[in-house]
Amino acid sequence: MRFASVLHSIALVCALCVARPGIAQERGDDASYPNRAVRLVVPYAPGGFPDTITRIIGQRLAEALGQQFIVENRGGAGGIAGCEAVARANPDGYTLLMASEGQIAINPAIYSKLPYDSIRDFTPISIVAISPLFLAVHASVPVKTFAELVALAKSKPGELTYGSSGTGSIHHITMEAMKSALGLDIVHVPYKGSGQSVPALIGGQVSMSVAALPSLVAHMKAGRVRLLAANTATRSPQARDVPTIAEMGIPGFDYPATIGLLGPAGMSRGIVQKLYADIVKAVNHPDTLQRFAALGVDPVGGTPEAYAAGNNADIERYVGVVKAARIKAD
DSSP states (O other): OTTOOHHHHHHHHHHHHTSSTTOGGGSOOTTTOOSSOEEEEESSOTTSHHHHHHHHHHHHHHHHHSSOEEEEEOOSGGGHHHHHHHHTSOSSSSEEEEEEHIIIIIHHHHOSOOSSOTTTTEEEEEEEEEEOEEEEEETTSOOSSHHHHHHHHHHSTTTOEEEESSTTSHHHHHHHHHHHHHTOOOEEEEOSSHHHHHHHHHTTSSSEEEEEGGGTHHHHHTTSEEEEEESSSSOOTTOTTSOBTTTTTOTTOOOOEEEEEEEETTOOHHHHHHHHHHHHHHHTSHHHHHHHHHHTOEEOOOOHHHHHHHHHHHHHHHHHHHHHHTOOOO
């Protein structure tokens, strides 16, 4: 279960806080933090889901803490460069990382070598938000329920297709986890981002896809697609009438897109707690809630311990999915 094993995660966070002996003198004073601008590294290009979330939260943190939170986009190569930059930064709280499950949980599974260790090299601060993804089929697919889709896929192995935003993306992982759990043969068609995979679904180039709700709503109302299920463990507040894949026959199925705040290993507990407390306020700010809803995002504001435990669980789960599907990025 995500964000379980709190006792284990407390030990992990404590270990991270002492992982770099001799660095105490490099940290800023906890009481005066922050006394200068903070750099928020986003391992994605401008304009996408993580970048937008980071700018919303950065604005709230700047208002709360009285210093600029400057967003620095370092996209490409699965976000590896941005993660490496933060992993090697001074753990004084002035260089932070807003990462998704892709960098923290999926990259370790699909890359044979990484210049960072998702657990050892970072201090978890808070999971900020999750974005439920919804399984949708093109209107030409003769099914109205998830059960009917499973039956159709089993009756026509290798004939149905699904589009994803790329090899190793959360869309790819979600579908492969579903296929593996149910013994389905559905052909993967990778695209370069959701900007290509969603239009492919709308146009009928693929039979199905998983995507964020805002990109599907207008097409659902127009009758071009049908929503069958959500990929989160519980129903999303955005669409309470849409059942989850977990409800429909795969207990524990939970693969939302996530975004969370981390720093380099060895950050002081005082700064971590200060940032966490302000993240909780930021995600519950009325303006944030309104903007998150428009993006199809559910606020979280989870504790450092919960975030650490969730990362551990995700890494284990994603490694299993990747091995079963033989996914490799290099």
